[in-house]
Amino acid sequence: MPPPPSTESLSAAERNLRVQVAIAARSLSIGGHDDFNQGQVSARIPGSNRFLIKAAVTGFEECTPEDLVVASTDPSAPPHRLAPPELVLHQAVYQARPDVNAVVHSHAAYTLVFGATDLELRAVSHDGAMFEGRLPRYTLTSNTILDLPVAESVAKALGDAPAALLRNHGGVVVGKSLRHATVLAHLLERACRLQLLAEQVPGGYHSSSGDDVDAKRAFNFADLSVRSYWDFCAGQVARRWPDTAFWKPVRSVKQPI
Numbered sequence: 348m349p350p351p352p353s354t355e356s357l358s359a360a361e362r363n364l365r366v367q368v369a370i371a372a373r374s375l376s377i378g379g380h381d382d383f384n385q386g387q388v389s390a391r392i393p394g395s396n397r398f399l400i401k402a403a404v405t406g407f408e409e410c411t412p413e414d415l416v417v418a419s420t421d422p423s424a425p426p427h428r429l430a431p432p433e434l435v436l437h438q439a440v441y442q443a444r445p446d447v448n449a450v451v452h453s454h455a456a457y458t459l460v461f462g463a464t465d466l467e468l469r470a471v472s473h474d475g476a477m478f479e480g481r482l483p484r485y486t487l488t489s490n491t492i493l494d495l496p497v498a499e500s501v502a503k504a505l506g507d508a509p510a511a512l513l514r515n516h517g518g519v520v521v522g523k524s525l526r527h528a529t530v531l532a533h534l535l536e537r538a539c540r541l542q543l544l545a546e547q548v549p550g551g552y553h554s555s556s557g558d559d560v561d562a563k564r565a566f567n568f569a570d571l572s573v574r575s576y577w578d579f580c581a582g583q584v585a586r587r588w589p590d591t592a593f594w595k596p597v598r599s600v601k602q603p604i
């Protein structure tokens with residue numbers, strides 16, 4: 348295994364983003380998104396046409412700031428030797444969605460099972476309110492996304508939605524920030540889990556009204572709320588893996604105490 352690329356020469360902004368993406372990966376692991384070393388989280392490097400993405404051979408559960416590679420949003424650019432095979436999926440989404448600054452693709456169990464059904468997601472819980480009526484299901488192939496035309500068709504299916512189900516494969520969740528994409532990935536997995544549970548109950552179940560869905564989107568998923576959920580996730584990562592506290596952003600290190 349070749350040594351990880353040195354991070355000493357990185358800009359402070361990129362180093363800080365690396366720390367956040369690695370925290371996001373660990374948080375996704377806690378949320379049940381591990382499937383060996385498969386799945387990816389990525390985030391645009393602000394002010395550039397590049398993004399950071401978890402390397403191919405690293406799982407969410409073991410990811411560190413050094414286990415990320417830099418990729419171009421341009422699919423014609425030569426990829427890093429450790430770029431994941433599904434890099435094109437992220438490139439296609441970034442090309443199609445200028446509003447998206449982070450992407451999570453995983454094979455999370457409940458998201459995957461829900462995607463295998465023909466159920467429409469309902470607002471069984473707060474989580475489901477985020478996705479009701481805006482969770483397309485991609486059904487053209489269930490294979491790994493390895494080539495650009497397929498990746499572009501996934502991006503087309505995603506449209507302007509916050510997430511898409513990939514039938515018999517997993518899910519794609521996007522966000523205007525890394526915080527949003529990570530939190531929404533947790534929400535989607537929980538929404539799918541709770542609805543699959545409700546579907547087992549004899550006699551059916553109720554879901555939130557349209558007015559309540561709107562109200563929940565306005566309050567439960569407001570930027571301030573998403574930030575607080577992210578802070579909880581980051582705290583959870585720190586409690587689970589105390590060594591991650593040494594992933595100090597450059598900005599903090601340089602600041603006088």
Ligand SMILES: [Zn+2]
Pocket residue numbers: 385386433452453454491492516517
């Ligand atoms: Zn996949």
